[in-house]
Amino acid sequence: MTITEHAPTTAVVGLGPMGSALARALLAAGPPPVVWNRTRSRTEELAAEGAVAAPDLAAAASADLVITCLRDHGTTRSVLDSVAPEALRGRTVVVLASSTPDEARATHAWAAERGLSVLLGAIMVPVPLIGTPQAQILYAGDADLLDRHRAVLERLAGRTEHVGTDPGLASLLDTAMLEVYFAGMTAFLHAAAMVTDAGLDATAFAARARDVLALLPETVDALAADVDAGTHPGHEDTIAMELGALEHMVAASRASGTDPALPELMRSLAQDAVDAGHGADSWSRVVDLLRRTDRVRAHPAA
């Protein structure tokens, strides 16, 4: 299909694994999108499936709605900067690239300077879920812009959610949710390294780990209530008591030849809380230590 045969109003710029999935989701449920990718072969692959191959980036950027799915925000800005500014003015661009909150804010400011309307999105699911009711994409920025294009964007993800006008918010939530996931995975791997050192297998241990993970949803809700209330009553479990368990964790880690950095971090947070007079508080008190700027300064950016 060529661009002259159709007048579609949505373009997908960037056809890596994720951008291709977005283009296919649009193809599956509506008028074919215009597609463009730096490496032409990927554009041709999508065109063979029915998308409209843009002859160049400027043609893709002239769509009413331009969805970019490039490696990161820096790449997105430089790719769009290669289009004449007058071709972009007045366009709506949805940027779907992982980033830090500040990078997303920088893209928002960059767009404002060029007279572009922009929504900053964060894709919360892997490629195979795109286009399904389970897929989730968070959007930050102008809520009216999302409402105007909701019909198209809901073809990408059943769960299409505006999280706030601060352009960094979708990225912040993406990062925060990934942190919970990575911390959980890394804690499991640390524990698995210790138990396999003792001759157990990780698969058998996973069943026990799942028992602990089953407790977490309720625990997280209780921690959240304390954080929001700013109170940390140590009714049954106190940090002073938990410090003992964390010391055992560090010792067991060292004895098994497993990197103790992760349990050391938790132990030092507990010790600092006790030293600051919070030994009788619940674990949620740790949030105050994590907020301390001297701890940020102790870990300068790489």
Ligand SMILES: NC(=O)c1ccc[n+]([C@@H]2O[C@H](COP(=O)([O-])OP(=O)(O)OC[C@H]3O[C@@H](n4cnc5c(N)ncnc54)[C@H](OP(=O)(O)O)[C@@H]3O)[C@@H](O)[C@H]2O)c1
């Ligand atoms: N894959 C996932 O499961 C997933 C999940 C959530 C979020 N995301 C996010 O979605 C975005 C896209 O991810 P992806 O998986 O499709 O792969 P990716 O490797 O992050 O991005 C590939 C795309 O970026 C383009 N690109 C990279 N550098 C470029 C440059 N200098 N100039 C022009 N184009 C350039 C590539 O073009 P070429 O084909 O020419 O190299 C390709 O279109 C990323 O921000 C990623 O973090 C991905």
